[in-house]
Amino acid sequence: QVQLQQWGAGLLKPSETLSLTCAVYGGSFSDYYWSWIRQPPGKGLEWIGDIDHSGNTIYNPSFKTRVIMSVDTSKNHFSLNLISVTAADTAVYYCARVGFSGIFDYWGQGTLVTVSS
């Protein structure tokens, strides 16, 4: 059974860096891409980007200048860093596994990140 468990700081000030990590338990880490998706309060889902076990990344152009994803294969972890956050980055951030044909088949529990001065 695949499980994703995520954590990170929940309250940030404008211009700070958002940092989240997701741990993968069960299943293969190297056979998949791993994704970050966010959901602003009361709004829909927005794909941020994907990373594989080798560190190959695909970013949503909307975030490309501010996002850095990384992976630690020794721990089966992957991470999201989003620099220079603003109030518009306030959202629940989810990590997810990218299964075949681009489906998001396993999700983390979500982390609410609030950006406020």
Add this chain to the structure above:
Amino acid sequence: QSVLTQPPAVSGAPGQRVTISCTGSSSNIGAGYDVNWYQQLPGTAPRLLIYGNTNRPSGVPDRFSGSKSGTSASLAITGLQAEDEADYYCQSYDSRLSGSVFGGGTKLTVL
């Protein structure tokens, strides 16, 4: 503004059938990319409901079905139950974005 367009809300009485549409364009659904559907209950992470346009993962009741035609896809729910009250999202791949895109979500209310 989401790349895939869904109605903001639909509703139906218990036992009825409802459908949720998802309209895309020639760079995503119309290009032949698969459509997937997710159910999000209040306060929880989305759950995969339909994949590859028409397929249900293990554990998803056959009351849920998906279809796709041209630049659009639909999710149908028959025999509505109170527990179906949730937000539903469609998702596909977009060649202009070179990544995944979601619909804006549809809130289903069971009357």
